[in-house]
Amino acid sequence: MHMPPRIAAAAAAVLCALVTTTAAPLPARAATALAFGPCPDSVPTPPAPDRVECGHLTVPLDHHDPSGPRIDMAVSRVPASGTPAERRGILLVNPGGPGGSGLPYAVTKRAKLPASVRRAYDVIGFDPRGVGRSAPVDCGAMGGLFTAPGRDPVPVGPRAERAYLAAQRHMADDCARGAGTRTLPYLSTEQTAHDMDAIRAALGEPRTSFLGVSYGSYLGAAYAARFPHRVGRMVLDSVVGPWDWYDFDVVQSRAMLRARDTFFAWTAAHPDRFGLGGDADAVRGSYLRVRRQLAARPVDGFGAAEFDRAVYRALGRTERWSGLADGLRTQLTDGRVDGLRPTAAFDGPESRNYEAANRIVKCADGPGPTPGEIVADLRGLRRLGPQPVLTGLEATACAYWHHRPDRRTPLGGPAAPPVLLVASAHDPVTPIQGAYAMRDLLPGSRLVTLDDDYSHGVFASRGNACVDGAVGAYLVDGTIPEADVRCGGPGLPAVS
Incomplete structure (x- = not known):
């Protein structure tokens, strides 16, 4: 596939609203513990005996100026269902976007995770800054x-x-x-990565394990670049390529044409x-x-x-x-x-x-x-x-x-530990060459590919036992596969 040349070469009114609706400028301070309580109606209730709880954390608008204005981050948690001996810590999750709300995702995604992962992790959802209940724009x-x-x-x-x-x-x-205009620079992925680490600190955890889908993979790679020593077990699913966003969008538009051709042939x-x-x-x-x-x-x-x-x-x-x-x-x-x-x-x-x-x-x-x-x-x-x-x-x-x-x-870097990447071979939303390029930025990482598949979102989404088994074992046991993993996919959809 031909790449764009640049890949180959490779607060005003609302600022006041953001501050006054959360807190006035405060001096720098250490992260405080999250206090959890009931969730808003937008967060579904998991089946018993699981429970979901929600809270908020106040963070700097600009993490490089911690004494400046602050905003609220909305956070949700579904506690691990296993024994204390089975617990592996927290698993932050992000559904993609940019712009996707993660507050309900702690419930909806957790319901699809392998039972061993549900037993091992407190699943943590959050609305990234600018989204949902986190100072929405x-x-x-x-x-x-x-x-x-x-x-x-x-x-x-x-x-x-x-x-x-x-x-x-x-x-x-x-x-x-x-x-x-004064707010625009601070609604970035890099600032959101700092928010993720503030959530980790507020929960009193030494490491952040993370499952990011689509844009969530880009966010995870940004966290690994900034906080490599804080990365636990990280899964980047349906990987966004590590390019300028505009260049990625062009690559995606070309992949959409290929997917549409496949759809035409399938329909015919x-x-x-x-x-x-x-x-x-x-x-x-x-x-x-x-x-x-x-x-x-x-x-x-x-x-x-x-x-x-x-x-x-x-x-x-x-x-x-x-x-x-x-x-x-x-x-x-x-x-x-x-x-x-x-x-x-x-x-x-x-x-x-x-x-x-x-x-x-x-x-x-x-x-x-x-x-x-x-x-x-x-x-x-x-x-x-x-x-x-x-x-x-x-x-x-x-x-x-x-x-x-x-x-x-x-994104990424040699100081980051190996992570697990997951991709569908023919995903038109995040084409697989993005996973190859991101893997190069995360030395020692492995790629799990779902062959003969044409959809976006793979782990705990496509119902593939090979993918879910490999990723679930990594999250629970922490073992990176010795080589990349290829899983047989479902092929083109059946006609009902």
Whole structure:
């Protein structure tokens, strides 16, 4: 796969709100113990006898200035279910993003972990800074991102390209107003890694064991770079490549085109079930016809932008492919978009917070692209596929960001202990070459690959005994495999 050249070469109003809603500026002080109590309704209740409890920890907005303003971090905990002799400490978990809420994840992810891991660890969830109940950020209109129907996200021609860039500029301006230019630099992955260590200290633990999925893998690598001596057992699942965020987004967009081609061929193999054509080209034609129709005549606020978001979501998990194919057929036969429209509202409060935090974190983590690079990559993606899925090109707004970091977030390093990486061989959301590149930054680490798999999220997610056994044994026993592990995957999904 061709890599972008840069990979190959490799607080204003809301600041006041962040401070006044948590605490006034305080002098530097040691981390205090976390006091746990009941959780908000957004955190599910685990089945008895397990229990979940929640608390908060006050941390510096800037960990390099501990006497400055402070913010609240929301934390959840499900205690280990085993005996004291079985306990291995704490296992922090992160669901991805940037922008994903981790507070309920301590419950939902723990329920899928092997029993031996549940017995060994207190599973700790937390909302990263800027997310959920940890000083959440809001970017307002975000350059029209939440307008329905949205502008066609694939610009064709110089005029449309200029409009695309203008929307990115407006998004950057909206985030500067909403989050505050003085706050933007401190909502970074590196600062969140410091928050993780503050949680560890407040819990009185000598080491942080960690399970990070997708963006969580990037966060774990940042923690390993900054606190290598505090790393316990670390699992990085569905690994984000250690590149500038914009370069990663371009790699992902290319992988989405490959995944879409696989989806077309899979759908064509079942013409009687889906009725979209008997070969991949015919299915592609049906897909493009749906998109053209929705771009020209949106249905109930569902147009080209909303369609592309639905496709992006569906391509990342093969269990959603049948629903996508059915939705395409329904739109062609009777014009309805029910099967394509996601069940959750895209413009709800949680989604707005997610999309804002996503851009703010990415743009705080390192240098952004130039407008010229963006246009060149847009044209390159259109050459690969006339209607590419550009939903994941989130770091384009960094070209106009009001804070311009001059260095990339440090990741991994020779001082970090070996960790375990996990990847799906054909994951379009975090392509596997990112896992290879991240492994190089973590000497002695091993990669567990789920072959013949096309989905995002692997450990305690795909139900693969080989993966779950290897990772579970590492978390409980601490033994790194002697070599990389290859596990047989499920192949393309069955048709129901």
